[in-house]
Amino acid sequence: MRAELARLRDSIDNIDAAVVHMLAERFKCTQQVGHLKANHQLPPADPDREARQIARLRQLAENAKLDPAFAEKLLTFIIAEVIRHHETIAKSS
Numbered sequence: 361m362r363a364e365l366a367r368l369r370d371s372i373d374n375i376d377a378a379v380v381h382m383l384a385e386r387f388k389c390t391q392q393v394g395h396l397k398a399n400h401q402l403p404p405a406d407p408d409r410e411a412r413q414i415a416r417l418r419q420l421a422e423n424a425k426l427d428p429a430f431a432e433k434l435l436t437f438i439i440a441e442v443i444r445h446h447e448t449i450a451k452s453s
């Protein structure tokens with residue numbers, strides 16, 4: 361039992377590391393989008409794009425047998441942080 365628990369926890373740690381690295385890459389992209397938007401006087405948030413992303417992610421979650429409501433909550437949480445960054449970039453440019 362102990363060996364199996366340790367093996368599973370090793371995998372969980374690897375997955376958590378991958379999530380952190382993927383999020384870091386995503387934020388690198390969204391920071392660039394924030395600068396593009398600020399340079400072209402576009403608003404920090406794009407609700408139409410967000411609605412499309414949420415619909416897409418919910419479908420992906422369903423296919424992957426992940427709770428779509430959880431997937432939506434997670435994406436909404438991430439996007440809120442991105443918009444906060446974009447507002448900061450817009451204010452400072």
Ligand SMILES: C=C(O[C@@H]1C=C(C(=O)O)C=C[C@H]1O)C(=O)O
Pocket residue numbers: 390393404405406407409410413438439442443446
């Ligand atoms: C990154 C963008 O800015 C905002 C953040 C989004 C995101 O994190 O996916 C999506 C839409 C925008 O509200 C964008 O417009 O593409």
